[in-house]
Amino acid sequence: KAGVTQTPRYLIKTRGQQVTLSCSPISGHRSVSWYQQTPGQGLQFLFEYFSETQRNKGNFPGRFSGRQFSNSRSEMNVSTLELGDSALYLCASNGLAGGGEQFFGPGTRLTVL
Amino acid sequence: GQQVMQIPQYQHVQEGEDFTTYCNSSTTLSNIQWYKQRPGGHPVFLIQLVKSGEVKKQKRLTFQFGEAKKNSSLHITATQTTDVGTYFCAGRNNQGGKLIFGQGTELSVKP
Numbered sequence: 001k002a003g004v005t006q007t008p009r010y011l012i013k014t015r016g017q018q019v020t021l022s023c024s025p026i027s028g029h030r031s032v033s034w035y036q037q038t039p040g041q042g043l044q045f046l047f048e049y050f051s052e053t054q055r056n057k058g059n060f061p062g063r064f065s066g067r068q069f070s071n072s073r074s075e076m077n078v079s080t081l082e083l084g085d086s087a088l089y090l091c092a093s094n095g096l097a098g099g100g101e102q103f104f105g106p107g108t109r110l111t112v113l
Numbered sequence: 114g115q116q117v118m119q120i121p122q123y124q125h126v127q128e129g130e131d132f133t134t135y136c137n138s139s140t141t142l143s144n145i146q147w148y149k150q151r152p153g154g155h156p157v158f159l160i161q162l163v164k165s166g167e168v169k170k171q172k173r174l175t176f177q178f179g180e181a182k183k184n185s186s187l188h189i190t191a192t193q194t195t196d197v198g199t200y201f202c203a204g205r206n207n208q209g210g211k212l213i214f215g216q217g218t219e220l221s222v223k224p
Contacts, residue, residue: 033212043156043201043214056211059114090155101146102203102212104155 002027004093004105012111018079021108025072025093031055032074033102034066037088046089049074078110086112115140115206119215127223132189134218136202143205145178145185146212151198159187159200192222 005024013019025032034046045058049068066076072093078085088109092102116139126132136145144163148156160169162178162185169176175188185202199217206213 035214042216043203045211045213048211058211092156101158101161102148102156104157106155 004091004103006089006091006105006108008108009106010109010111012113013081014113015081015083017081018077019081019110020075020077021089021091021110023074023076023091023093023105025074025091026095026103029093029095029103030072031094031096032068032072033092033094034074034076035090035092036060037090037107038086043090046076081112083112086110115204115210115213117202117204117213117215119202119218121218122216123219123221125221125223126192128194129191132192132196132220134187134200134202134220136185136187136204136215138183138204138206138213140183140206142182143207143210145182145202145204147176147185147187148201148203148214149198150201150217154198156201189220192220194222194224196220197222 007022031050033048036044047066048056052068063079068074088107090107092104094100094102119136146161147159150156160176165182166180167178173190177186199219201214201217203212203214
């Protein structure tokens with residue numbers, strides 16, 4: 001069974017631009033969560049989707065948004081990028097809504113210049 | 114809001130020594146999970162604890178969930194160089210709630 005895939009793996013953007021990151025969960029998994037990982041802040045929860053519905057949301061500004069498609073693939077978008085948005089963005093899937101083991105993808109490394 | 118604190122932030126040990134990381138939540142948790150992230154890698158699930166006072170072992174790793182379900186610990190006996198990485202705890206304060214991660218404990222092992 002293929003694991004969680006994330007594209008792109010690396011991204012360089014400049015301040016003010018926007019970016020879209022993609023995540024394909026493990027086949028059959030309907031729950032996808034997104035996390036931002038930085039050296040100083042650890043893993044910060046962004047949002048969680050289950051069957052195309054946002055179930056939970058973290059404490060991030062409205063510039064951060066996401067969605068989930070009917071095939072469970074998910075995208076997150078960050079608009080008006082700031083230097084502080086530079087981070088590793090991790091996607092995780094699991095087969096349950098709001099519970100169970102999280103299977104993480106390799107992440108997208110975003111650098112904002 | 115819910116917070117999960119983890120200590121220590123860093124731990125340097127000699128190979129063969131023991132290692133423990135502690136996790137404390139500001140609220141009662143429905144369950145707690147532990148993950149390991151190797152340098153340059155992504156977090157990998159180790160275990161989930163659900164019951165009050167639960168203790169689980171995986172070879173040299175021992176996981177505990179406190180009686181009040183607000184704290185947890187991971188203990189590694191006789192560390193090896195393969196144990197190097199960052200260990201995270203993560204908890205939910207209710208079934209279906211968001212999973213909140215601790216800041217992680219970075220373990221380095223000197224051979």
